Amino acid sequence: xxxxxxxxxxxxxxxxxxxxxxxxxxxxxxxxxxxxxxxxxxxxxxxxxxxxxxxxxxxxxxxxxxxxxxxxxxxxxxxxxxxxxxxxxxxxxxxxxxxxxxxxxxxxxxxxxxxxxxxxxx
Amino acid sequence: xxxxxxxxxxxxxxxxxxxxxxxxxxxxxxxxxxxxxxxxxxxxxxxxxxxxxxxxxxxxxxxxxxxxxxxxxxxxxxxxxxxxxxxxxxxxxxxxxxxxxxxxxxxxxxxxxxxxxxxxxxxxxxxxxxxxxxxxxxxxxxxxxxxxxxxxxxxxxxxxxxxxxxxxxxxxxxxxxxxxxxxxxxxxxxxxxxxxxxxxxxxxxxxxxxxxxxxxxxxxxxxxxxxxxxxxxxxxxxxxxxxxxxxxxxxxxxxxxxx
Numbered sequence: 078x079x080x081x082x083x084x085x086x087x088x089x090x091x092x093x094x095x096x097x098x099x100x101x102x103x104x105x106x107x108x109x110x111x112x113x114x115x116x117x118x119x120x121x122x123x124x125x126x127x128x129x130x131x132x133x134x135x136x137x138x139x140x141x142x143x144x145x146x147x148x149x150x151x152x153x154x155x156x157x158x159x160x161x162x163x164x165x166x167x168x169x170x171x172x173x174x175x176x177x178x179x180x181x182x183x184x185x186x187x188x189x190x191x192x193x194x195x196x197x198x199x
Numbered sequence: 200x201x202x203x204x205x206x207x208x209x210x211x212x213x214x215x216x217x218x219x220x221x222x223x224x225x226x227x228x229x230x231x232x233x234x235x236x237x238x239x240x241x242x243x244x245x246x247x248x249x250x251x252x253x254x255x256x257x258x259x260x261x262x263x264x265x266x267x268x269x270x271x272x273x274x275x276x277x278x279x280x281x282x283x284x285x286x287x288x289x290x291x292x293x294x295x296x297x298x299x300x301x302x303x304x305x306x307x308x309x310x311x312x313x314x315x316x317x318x319x320x321x322x323x324x325x326x327x328x329x330x331x332x333x334x335x336x337x338x339x340x341x342x343x344x345x346x347x348x349x350x351x352x353x354x355x356x357x358x359x360x361x362x363x364x365x366x367x368x369x370x371x372x373x374x375x376x377x378x379x380x381x382x383x384x385x386x387x388x389x390x391x392x393x394x395x396x397x398x399x400x401x402x403x404x405x406x407x408x409x410x411x412x413x414x415x416x417x418x419x420x421x422x423x424x425x426x427x428x429x430x431x432x433x434x435x436x437x438x439x440x441x442x443x444x445x446x447x448x449x450x451x452x453x454x455x456x457x458x
Contacts, residue, residue, distance in 0.1 A: 123255020124233035
């Protein structure tokens with residue numbers, strides 16, 4: 078079994094895509110929209126960045142393409158859908174845990190709480 | 200409404216044309232999905248979709264191209280690309296009289312392309328002792344000799360250059376190439392691709408230096424762009440006409456100089 082820790086730390090685009098795919102399978106445009114929403118508009122991916130990341134993540138086994146297609150009346154049949162693999166879920170969880178631990182440690186010192194008051198509540 | 204559709208069609212066609220900049224394998228796999236995604240963005244944002252798309256193209260096209268080169272099927276192909284880059288740099292620097300700048304730019308590009316594994320990390324990796332490194336192949340002693348010659352010449356010419364730039368570029372480059380050659384020979388038994396890459400990066404400019412620049416003399420060997428062009432032929436002509444040539448040399452030179 079591949080060690081999830083060997084993928085850490087994840088590039089920002091990869092982490093955002095993994096988190097966007099957390100709830101279930103999505104196509105490229107939906108992933109792009111979710112990433113924008115998750116990051117309050119700070120992370121914007123163009124088609125090249127998105128599919129470049131998807132290519133690497135497919136090669137690493139973090140995500141997979143699904144063959145299931147929604148009702149043709151609801152969506153374009155040509156769209157390609159992706160979902161997390163077991164490894165992708167583990168890697169995403171490990172990275173979120175790492176970031177959470179970092180936020181907790183960074184939030185402890187007084188200077189950090191003074192700079193970012195919300196850090197202390199994490 | 201029809202105008203809007205026509206305009207969107209033009210934008211989409213332009214993007215489809217730009218997708219050609221990506222490597223063929225990437226385009227084949229994701230080109231259609233990218234076109235569709237751009238179409239979606241176009242419907243959502245209109246022409247403003249280009250703002251982030253242009254930045255995305257500028258950032259990701261070179262990246263994908265680089266990945267495509269690195270994913271070449273064999274180490275031989277990778278080394279071939281390396282040789283082509285260095286040979287092109289040497290041709291630009293010496294043959295076309297472009298000076299040393301293109302050579303340095305292309306060597307830097309090669310270092311980036313070959314990347315951490317092949318060159319930058321190679322000197323720090325495992326290395327064979329000197330004797331096995333020198334006797335590993337029939338050509339290895341020649342390579343070692345070339346490397347030592349470059350180092351000796353590099354040290355010997357440090358104080359000959361008239362300015363600091365000349366010392367750094369001329370002597371420094373010779374020292375760097377000599378060390379690269381020796382380290383490549385020592386690295387090769389453990390990592391063939393890394394070792395071969397280092398040896399080739401050092402060999403091509405070294406041969407160019409010893410076979411072209413040194414025999415042509417100081418006028419042609421001067422580092423930096425040549426004024427007035429002409430390359431080797433011009434350097435030989437100047438030597439014959441002004442300094443070394445006897446009466447025959449003068450006869451050959453005079454009509455050309457007058458014309």
